[in-house]
Amino acid sequence: MTDSKLTPPTGNPSPVEAIKLKSKGLRGTLAEGMENAITGSIAADDQTVIKFHGSYVQDDRDRRAERELKKLEWAYSYMIRLRLPGGEVSAPQWLGLTKLCNENATGVIKITTRQTIQIHGVVKAKMKPTMQWFKDLGVDTIAACGDVNRNVMAGADPSLSKFHDEVFRFAQSVSEHLLPKTQAFSEIWLDGEKLSGDEPEEDPLYLQHYLPRKFKIGIATPPHNDTDVFTNDIGLISIEENGVFTGFNVAIGGGMGTTHGNTDTYARLATVIGFVPKEKILECCWHIVAVQRDFGNRSDRKFSRLKYTVDRLGVDVYKAEVEKRQGFKFGPEKPYKFIERVDHYGWQEDSNGKHFYTMFVESGRVMDLPNYAVKAALKECAETGFCQFRFTSNQNILLTYIEKKNRSAIEAILAKHGIDHTKFSNIRKDALACVALNTCGLALAEAQRYLPSLITKVEGLLAKHKLENDPFSIRMTGCPNGCARPWAAEIGFIGKALGQYNLYLGGNSTGERLNRLYKESLDEAQILQALDPLFADYAKNRKTGERFGDFIHRTIQIGAAA
Ligand code: SRM
Ligand code: SF4
Numbered sequence: 001m002t003d004s005k006l007t008p009p010t011g012n013p014s015p016v017e018a019i020k021l022k023s024k025g026l027r028g029t030l031a032e033g034m035e036n037a038i039t040g041s042i043a044a045d046d047q048t049v050i051k052f053h054g055s056y057v058q059d060d061r062d063r064r065a066e067r068e069l070k071k072l073e074w075a076y077s078y079m080i081r082l083r084l085p086g087g088e089v090s091a092p093q094w095l096g097l098t099k100l101c102n103e104n105a106t107g108v109i110k111i112t113t114r115q116t117i118q119i120h121g122v123v124k125a126k127m128k129p130t131m132q133w134f135k136d137l138g139v140d141t142i143a144a145c146g147d148v149n150r151n152v153m154a155g156a157d158p159s160l161s162k163f164h165d166e167v168f169r170f171a172q173s174v175s176e177h178l179l180p181k182t183q184a185f186s187e188i189w190l191d192g193e194k195l196s197g198d199e200p201e202e203d204p205l206y207l208q209h210y211l212p213r214k215f216k217i218g219i220a221t222p223p224h225n226d227t228d229v230f231t232n233d234i235g236l237i238s239i240e241e242n243g244v245f246t247g248f249n250v251a252i253g254g255g256m257g258t259t260h261g262n263t264d265t266y267a268r269l270a271t272v273i274g275f276v277p278k279e280k281i282l283e284c285c286w287h288i289v290a291v292q293r294d295f296g297n298r299s300d301r302k303f304s305r306l307k308y309t310v311d312r313l314g315v316d317v318y319k320a321e322v323e324k325r326q327g328f329k330f331g332p333e334k335p336y337k338f339i340e341r342v343d344h345y346g347w348q349e350d351s352n353g354k355h356f357y358t359m360f361v362e363s364g365r366v367m368d369l370p371n372y373a374v375k376a377a378l379k380e381c382a383e384t385g386f387c388q389f390r391f392t393s394n395q396n397i398l399l400t401y402i403e404k405k406n407r408s409a410i411e412a413i414l415a416k417h418g419i420d421h422t423k424f425s426n427i428r429k430d431a432l433a434c435v436a437l438n439t440c441g442l443a444l445a446e447a448q449r450y451l452p453s454l455i456t457k458v459e460g461l462l463a464k465h466k467l468e469n470d471p472f473s474i475r476m477t478g479c480p481n482g483c484a485r486p487w488a489a490e491i492g493f494i495g496k497a498l499g500q501y502n503l504y505l506g507g508n509s510t511g512e513r514l515n516r517l518y519k520e521s522l523d524e525a526q527i528l529q530a531l532d533p534l535f536a537d538y539a540k541n542r543k544t545g546e547r548f549g550d551f552i553h554r555t556i557q558i559g560a561a562a
Contacts, residue, residue, distance in 0.1 A: 005317050011299030019048045020147065020210050026052045026184040029372075034188070040076030040124050052148060052210070053185055054141025055080045055127070059122070062438040079123045079439060080130060081144040085175035086154040086168045087115035087391035088400075089139070091382040094389050096137040098366075098379055104130045109375075111364030111395045113432060113484055114216070115153045115227070116144065131189035133561065142185050147211040149178035149289060153218040153227040155501025156392040158400060159348035159356055161221045167238050170281065171219055174236075177282045178217075178289060180206050205290060212296030212304035215289060218256075218393070219248070223340040227393045228511045230254045230269035230346050231485050234288055239275065239334045247277040249333050252288060253310035256482025259302055260444075260496065265488035267514055268307040273319045274330025287325040291318060293336040338510040342430045342471070343394045345421035347407075355402040357387075357410060360421045363433040363448035364395030368417075377417035379496040381410055395432060403533025427462065427472040430457050432485065436495065443478035447493025451476045454493075454524065460533055465539040472548050473509055476501070487514045490549030491531075497520045503530055506552040515549070516558045 019028070026051035033042035042050065047057045060073035067074050089097065097117070101109050104118035104126040112118055122130050134140060144151055154171035158164040181203045187191030200208070219236040220229035229235035254270030276284045288306075295313060297304040310318050323329050348356045361374050368375045378397065381387055386406035387399040387511035402410055414420070421429060436438070436447035455474070462468045475489035486492035488511045492504035500521045507515035519530050534552065542551045552558070 002064070005313050006295065006321060008295045009297045009299060009303075009312070011297075013298050014301050014304075014371075016048055016147075016301060017209060017298050019045045021208055022341075023049050025182040025203070025208075026146075026180065026182075027188065027200070030184075031188045033178070034127055035326060037125070039073060040325065041073070042124075050078075050145030052143060052180065053131075053188070054083065054144035056121060056145065056441075058439045058441060060121075060438055061441075061443070076124070077120070078124070078127055079118055079120045080122055080127075080134075080141055081112065081118045081151075082116050082134070082139050082141055083144045083151050083175065084116040084139065084391065085152040086171040087156055088168070089391075091385050091388060091441050093137050093139060094382045096133070097139075098132050098375065098382075100130060100137075104133070107367075108356065109366040111361055111366065111391045111397060113364075113393060113395060113434070114151045114218075115156065115391045116151045116391045117366075117391065118435075120435075128189055135190055139183075143180055145179075145214070147213055147215075148180050148206060148218060149211075149215045151175070151216075151387060153232075153393050155219070155221045155224055155226055156390045156398055157224070157226070157348065157356065157358065158354070158390075159350040160224050160344075161238075162404070163221065163238060164350070166245055167219055169219055170236075170238075170278070173282060174217055174219075174285055176466060177286065178205065180210070194538040205286060206293070209293075209298075210300045210474075211289070211293050212309075213301060213306075215292065215306065217285065218476070222336040223339040225338040225511050226343065228341060228485050228488055230511055231256055231322060231488055232270060232293070234285055235270045236281065236285075237272070237336055241334070242328075245278065246334075247275060248281055249275050249277075249336060250281075250284060250288075250330065253307040253315070255305045256485055257305065257486055258482065260480050262302065265302055266307075267482060268311070268489075269512065269514060271313060271315050272333050274332060275334045276330060280326070280328065283326055284322070287322045290325065291321050295321075338512060340509065341394075341511050342473075342509075343392050343396050343398075345396075345429060353404065354400075355404060355407050357399040357402070357414070358392070359397050359399065359414075359419060360424055360429050361396050362452055363431075365448060365520065366397075371418040372423070373417040374419065377413055377419050380413045380417075384409055386410060394430070398454045425459050425462070426470065427474055428452070429457060430471060430473050431455060432475040432489075434477045434483035440478060442481060443495065444497055444499060445478045445499065447476045447478040447484065447495065451493075454458070454527070457524070457528055458531065461528060461535055465531075465535045467535055467539055470548070471509070473507070478520050485511075489515060490547065490552070491515075493527070499523050503527060505534070505558060506549050506556070508549045508553070509547050513549070513553065518556075518558050 106121040218227035218232040251270035433451040436443040476493040478495040504515040
């Protein structure tokens, strides 16, 4: 019997739906567009299609006025994002990626909040050589963006779980299992063989219209929630029973994006719907995605993420439909407990005696600052061949699988380049900021270029109240799309206009409670003015061990959730 609620919303399909349908399996006219030397940009429809290939057309927003004055088109270039499930690259790959970024992009690699990297500023003429270079390095960008399943995250620190490797391999299998099946990527970028007929190949999961919207999966292994598992469309919580990794609690419907002024949009943490043994997790994910494909909102993209589908249909109806399709029922949710989600900086050792170093990379920007030369240090570490690299969902990098005998060589390189996480406060080390200006076309305010200096001022306030050694989770985005998951922070700043932010307070440190709007449209002075008395109150009246977010949640009645 079909559930009467189980229908997609009515309404005309959004223009993006037509673009996907007529794209001939994600080809569009991209190949021709890339040959057109008259403009640095591409046709409007192809700007949608290219996302599925892992790239966005952007322009340097700092230079718009100057270009317009000279009657020149904007300074167009391309951002390219890698698909790196679980966030791992080898030392030779890292060396290749930095060389590529120096020669074909801005030279600054950006570690993203989803455990992969992006490069910015690739001009059109360098797009194809860059994609080919990626192929030679053994990495790809397929489905890193677009209305498909994106990069799959998994806990980064191998010292935190003995099932680490197995869980990491699941991230890779889930990513492969849900990849779009099209030759378009190879045809356009790698001079692959062209399709002979007019009809593109049929994709068994995405069909011809793909998903209503982007789709994200993250895996966390308790007690560590570094992937912010509940902010994903599907959150998988690995479960250990009697010392054995048995499967996953499955959570659905997480997501951060909202629109200022549109109270029907909201951030949502995913709801756990039950347990699935690890042998069945690939088909389970497939069917959760397919139900969203069939019943998600295709007319209004503001409401097309899984979170809205789940709330519209009801969690139970959604779950029943997945169970019907997958042919088995979810088991009862298994017990688990998260206690933290921050990266453990410095040296760790895993159960096999391998050593790891977690390096702090402020806002994920791999570059050389005076006395803290991340880029140079990583290059030299890679040249030794003694380590691999692992990106974290907190925008940092781990040097992994180092033999004990090689550790001192790595330590010497880190010391030479000033890499020492103890130089930084906890609040700075646990902060996240999205890209925002100057490349993000949706940014209303600064984020990664501004947060470091705001933190310096917040550190001053913390010192005043003797809180400088306490941990705080602070996150900033340049708009309400939520790319640094600001609603899951204890202190969230969301850009409203240049120099103005909404201040959200009261999330918890494990990512299991959203914060709420405290004050709107604050400039820097107003931000500091708002935080000062709250820090004073916290320092005086908190319970033993109580975190700032919990204190605010307990003591202050504040406004609406996101
Ligand atoms: Fe994001 C759009 C950057 C993680 C929610 N995001 C964008 C774009 C592509 C802007 C655009 O559409 O033109 C940004 C490119 C900026 C630039 O210049 O590079 C952008 N998002 C990022 C990154 C690089 C932020 C960072 O500094 O690390 C992250 C790349 C992740 C990755 O490797 O795949 C990034 N974005 C996120 C996250 C966090 C996460 O997934 O864990 C979110 C919130 C979770 C979620 O999806 O709900 C997020 N990005 C969005 C949204 C809002 C989606 C929504 O449901 O409303 C947009 C806008 C959109 O899709 O229309 C967006
Ligand atoms: Fe751009 Fe907004 Fe995402 Fe920041 S949160 S990268 S400003 S879309």
